[in-house]
Amino acid sequence: MADPIRMPRRRGTSARWKLTLSYAAVVVVSAVGLLTAVALYLLRYVPEVVRTESFVPNRSDLIRAFIPAAIIMLLVLLAIGLLGGWMIAGRMLAPLDRIGRAAQLAAQGSLSHRVALEGRRDEFRDLADVFDSMLEQLEAHIAEQQRFAANASHELRTPLAISQTMLEVARNAPERDVDALIDRLHEVNTRAIELTEALLMLSRAERRMFTREPLELSLLAEESAETLLPLAERRGVTIDVSGDTANVLGSPALMQQLITNLVHNAIVHNLRADGTVTVRTHALPEAVALVVENTGQVLPAHRVAILAEPFQRGSERTRDDDHGGVGLGLAIVHHIAQAHDGSLVLTARSGGGLNATVWLPHPLPGPLA
Structure with missing residues (x-):
């Protein structure tokens, strides 16, 4: 009809x-x-009165x-x-x-136009200021999404283009080592899968599609350190985990991913020998803090400011057997922290390396979301 x-x-x-x-x-x-x-x-x-002559x-x-x-x-x-x-x-x-x-x-x-209402503050001025703020946030968000989509397309296109080139070379050179070709294709395919999973994780964190549960950050930090210990030993990095009992509300999978990304990033972007990674949890009166510090090269402030943006890689970041990074590790941490009403603060250490601090709110009493 x-x-x-x-x-x-x-x-x-x-x-x-x-x-x-x-x-x-x-x-x-x-x-x-x-x-x-x-x-x-x-x-x-x-x-x-009655009419008279006058x-x-x-x-x-x-x-x-x-x-x-x-x-x-x-x-x-x-x-x-x-x-x-x-x-x-x-x-x-x-x-x-x-x-x-x-x-x-x-x-x-x-979205670049602004009302920019002049005059003294009143209801109309407040409305115009709120509208300008909304336009500013929309413009920044759309610009970020466009930049992210362009970068994601480029990153996804790279492994596909490599695979296509390798298959064309193999077709034109039948004597090529098939086992080496398969191993290389497997490596490229693994990178594409890791990138896709990272994008899905990032999208899930942005949409806040998860259930909050009581979590203890120090236990999650110990689990992540234990999981990444073989990687740290191969790279000559020592991991030290300590701190207070820090309770928060959040997604176990996402919070585990947050800590794992921070520790993994601290390991692979460290000194080539005798590097250290320090993981601390703090239960402060105003918030809960997770601090991950590592040794490494001195990072300029302007570089640190954009490390949490998608597909940003610091200097001397290379891909090897231990590091299949796609430039989304800290971006995922940033969005997971925001999804839990927290924040990620990155600071360059004076002696070299990075200090990454995740601030999270204390769990509130009452029923969980």
């Missing part, structure tokens, strides 16, 4: 006209009340003289009310017109 045709809604009376008519109505009603009160108050003192105005004469003047005055006040109301309403609604034009531009895809 075909959908019924929806007729376009007719545009009603504008808000400016409604305000104008309201102002004019208030003026006219007030004038009618005032003139009525004056007439009733004055006329009651004027008697209805003209003495009585109540009827005053009424006949008063009514036309009152009607003329009402018409004048009506005109003043309409004109004044139209001007006042236009002045009051001007900020809404500016906000409406900005919203129309935003609907057309232009």
Whole structure:
């Protein structure tokens, strides 16, 4: 069955006209009340006398003289009310017109325009500031999503292009070592799978599609350190885990991934020999903190500022058997922390290396989400 045709809604009376008519109505009603009160108050003192040869105005004469003047005055006040109301309403609604034009531009895809309402703070100024803040956040979010999509497309295209090239070379060179080709294809395919899983993990954290449970960060840190201990030993890195009992509410899988990413990042981007990774948990009065520090090269501040962005890799970051990184490790940590109402703070250590601190709120009493 075909959908019924929806007729376009007719545009009603504008808000400016409604305000104008309201102002004019208030003026006219007030004038009618005032003139009525004056007439009733004055006329009651004027008697209805009998006509004599000398003209003495009585109540009827005053009424006949008063009514036309009152009607003329009402018409004048009506005109003043309409004109004044139209001007006042236009002045009051001007900020809404500016906000409406900005919203129309935003609907057309232009998010760089701002209302930038001047003047003293009032309800309209607050609304304009909130709208500008929303546009700023939308512009930043869309720019980030576009940059992320472009980077993800590039990163996914790379292993596919490598696989295609290797297959074309194998087709043109039948004597090529098949086992080596299979091993190389397996490595490239593994990288593509890791990238896809990282993207899915990042999307899951951003959408907050998980159930919160009571967790103890120090236990999760010990589990991650134990899992990554063979990697640390191969790279000559020592892991030290200690700290307070730190209880939080969150997803066990996501929080385990957060800690694992931080420890893994601290191991593979460390000194080539005698490196250290320190993992600490702190239960502070205002929040819970997870701190992961490592030794390594000195990092410039401008580089540290973008390490948590997707597909950002620090200097001297190379791919080897121990490091299948795709540039999403710290980005995933950042989004998991945000999904748990926390934050990730990265700071370069003065002696070299990185300090990564995840701040999380204390668990609240009551039923869990």
